[in-house]
Amino acid sequence: MYTVGIPRSLAYFFFLPLWKTFITELGHEVIESPPTSRAILDRGVKEAVNDACIPIKLYHGHAAHLAENCDFLFCPRLVSVRKHGDFGSETFCPKFLGLPDMVRLALKDLPPLIDTRIDLKQPGGGSQEAAGEIGLRLGNSPAQVKRALRLGMAAQGYFHRLCQQGILADDALQAVFNGEKIYPPQSHGQDITIAVVGYPYAIYDPYINAGLLKILQQQGVRIVTQDMLSDRELNRQDSKLPKTLFWYFSNRAVYGGLHFMSDRQVDGIIHVTAFACGPDSMVDRLLEIEAKRHATPYLPIAVDEHTGEAGVRTRVEAFLDMLRYKRRRR
Amino acid sequence: MIQAYLGVDVGSVSTNLVIISELGQLLASKYMRTNGRPIQTVQEGIQALGQEAASQIEIIGCGTTGSARYLTSMIIGADVVKNEITAHAIAASHEIEDVRTIIEIGGQDSKIIILQDGIVTDFAMNTVCAAGTGSFLDQQASRLCIPIEEFGGYAAKATNPVRIAGRCAVFAESDMIHKQQLGYNLEDIVAGLCEALVRNYMNNVGKGKEIMAPVVFQGGVAANQGLVRAFKKYLGFEVVVPPYHDVMGAIGAAYLAREAVKRKGRTGFKGFNLENINFRTTSFECRGCSNACEVVQFFENNNLIARWGDRCGKWELQVG
Structure with missing residues (x-):
């Protein structure tokens, strides 16, 4: 039995149910880094290459935190999880593709990385094969791998179903692993619905976005995110665009934004964008143009290592005032 | 006595105070440098306004805005605390059609x-x-x-x-x-x-x-x-x-106070005589987790009335 560390950043917020269940069911112990703190952020900023975006730096901080306490660091090379986009060209953002190399070069004294290439769009590059490779690294038999993968997929499916019932991803994760009872999303006392779109690691990490979701909830806002939509609902939006973007999480954010723009229940859209993110320079502009076209109130919030709560709060308060005045006028 | 509303805008560089009448007429205004001492500056500003106006004016509502809006609201007893964007928009749309x-x-x-x-x-x-x-x-x-x-x-x-x-x-x-x-x-x-x-x-x-x-x-x-x-x-x-371009945020806060008091019924304004009240803040670094938040404590005459700055909400406190 090994101890496998999973950094609490990037795809963690989206694929944890599969990863953790799979590894646990293989008979190993999973340890996760604690929620982002100033110490983790500072460490990441110090260790990572200077030009990286803030989420990548943060990942380095989480990885460094785990390094001493695990036998393996789980850092798969995420290339693609589906055949999608023009000529099936969709991948994860380039930084995800190079993540294991970046981490290995930047951090000293790392345990061996499980850096299996996940490239499901390739013929013969299925999840069975990727799971098999991970199992081999951890000394498990093909039968064990097959069973663990099935359970992992089931956990992942359960997670998505919970999200699609309107439960925020972090609550859904609690439910998947701790069996915590989840209450259906409240509608009591909430007069405004806001769609928060963006990368899971920007939306669900309260440290890096200065507690955006909590601020919204305190102000009586019902929150919806792209992760509450099914793949079908999301992908349907693709036909509205002249061309598909190249990146998985970017496509999800854009589709989510487009979906909510035509949803009459949604009063406004907040796009959480990560500082120095290359794809976001396109995603944000695209959403801004579409929001204008749909006459949907739109607020971009850029997060970086200096983001203070004050800046986020001022913008959010002004945005909510704007929506409430508008409603009162109607 | 003319019934009027007080608006205070405390920004990084300047602190502005205005008094407007029920009809939105500007009765008094002060533009001061914050000089990195928001508490002292607000106290001085209120004091100075009081000397000018207290004999003819009764404040029946007050509001704060600017980056020190929460801090200021506790000093003066504000009826409304609003972000700068809304305050500026309200002021401009009242002044310019x-x-x-x-x-x-x-x-x-x-x-x-x-x-x-x-x-x-x-x-x-x-x-x-x-x-x-x-x-x-x-x-x-x-x-x-x-x-x-x-x-x-x-x-x-x-x-x-x-x-x-x-x-x-x-x-x-x-x-x-x-x-x-x-x-x-x-x-x-x-x-x-x-x-x-x-x-x-x-x-x-x-x-x-x-x-x-x-x-x-x-x-x-x-x-x-x-x-x-x-x-x-x-x-x-x-x-x-606009003629009062430098105090528009404060004017907006005063208009918002007018609205807020109509809903609330009465003002929480502590009066112009703030000189005898001792406001001070202290801060400490929380050791509860690796976030090491800097928690600020706000005292009025040695009574702790508010605490903020922590990310987790463990220390958060507001009295009254």
């Missing part, structure tokens, strides 16, 4: 607010970059040994404003030095700087916004005629600078 665009440039931030039929439909604030704000102008004025008040006068005398790279305050400065070493005259450089600042504002805060007339230019920086001219030149139409 059918205003469509508000350009607001303050000490350390700049914003653009788009309105339609008196309602905000879009806004943006500058992020980390200060290249388009008052502090940058202040700094450059002092480098050139020109009092900031005369900056506009210099710009007006320019015949051929030089082109200065305004993307970044640091590069703008080196570009200015370069131009001055080549022998361009000061007037042209100052005017060029104003134009660079406007370009930077438009490309940064104003990016993607459709700017329609009437445009109102407010905030402390609107006193600078050089910038007003540069905005007009860039936009190609008139830019209105």
Whole structure:
């Protein structure tokens, strides 16, 4: 039995149910880094290459935190999880593709990385094969791998179903692993619905976005995110665009934004964008143009290592005032 | 006694206080430098206003705005605490009929607010970059040994404003030095700087916004005629600078107080005599987790009345 560390950043917020269940069911112990703190952020900023975006730096901080306490660091090379986009060209953002190399070069004294290439769009590059490779690294038999993968997929499916019932991803994760009872999303006392779109690691990490979701909830806002939509609902939006973007999480954010723009229940859209993110320079502009076209109130919030709560709060308060005045006028 | 409303706007650079009548008439105003001491400045400002007005005016509502709005609200007993964007929008739409665009440039931030039929439909604030704000102008004025008040006068005398790279305050400065070493005259450089600042504002805060007339230019920086001219030149139409452009945030807070008191019924205003109350803050670093939050404690006459600054909410406290 090994101890496998999973950094609490990037795809963690989206694929944890599969990863953790799979590894646990293989008979190993999973340890996760604690929620982002100033110490983790500072460490990441110090260790990572200077030009990286803030989420990548943060990942380095989480990885460094785990390094001493695990036998393996789980850092798969995420290339693609589906055949999608023009000529099936969709991948994860380039930084995800190079993540294991970046981490290995930047951090000293790392345990061996499980850096299996996940490239499901390739013929013969299925999840069975990727799971098999991970199992081999951890000394498990093909039968064990097959069973663990099935359970992992089931956990992942359960997670998505919970999200699609309107439960925020972090609550859904609690439910998947701790069996915590989840209450259906409240509608009591909430007069405004806001769609928060963006990368899971920007939306669900309260440290890096200065507690955006909590601020919204305190102000009586019902929150919806792209992760509450099914793949079908999301992908349907693709036909509205002249061309598909190249990146998985970017496509999800854009589709989510487009979906909510035509949803009459949604009063406004907040796009959480990560500082120095290359794809976001396109995603944000695209959403801004579409929001204008749909006459949907739109607020971009850029997060970086200096983001203070004050800046986020001022913008959010002004945005909510704007929506409430508008409603009162109607 | 005239019944009136008090609005206080405490920003990074200036602290502004106004008193308006029920009908929105400006009865008194104060523009002060915050000088890094918001508590003291607010106390002094309230005190000074009291000496001027307390005999004829009864405050029946008060509101705060600006980056120190929460702190200030506890000093004066505010009925409403509002963000700067809403406050500025409310003030401008009361002062200028059918205003469509508000350009607001303050000490350390700049914003653009788009309105339609008196309602905000879009806004943006500058992020980390200060290249388009008052502090940058202040700094450059002092480098050139020109009092900031005369900056506009210099710009007006320019015949051929030089082109200065305004993307970044640091590069703008080196570009200015370069131009001055080549022998361009000061007037042209100052005017060029104003134009660079406007370009930077438009490309940064104003990016993607459709700017329609009437445009109102407010905030402390609107006193600078050089910038007003540069905005007009860039936009190609008139830019209105309201008479009380430097205290518009406070005026907005006062209007909001008027609304709030109508709902609440009575004001929480502590009165003009704040001199005998001792307000102070202390802070400590929480050791509860690795976030090491700096928690601020706010005391009124040695009574702890509020605590904030922690991310987890463990210390959060508000009395009354």
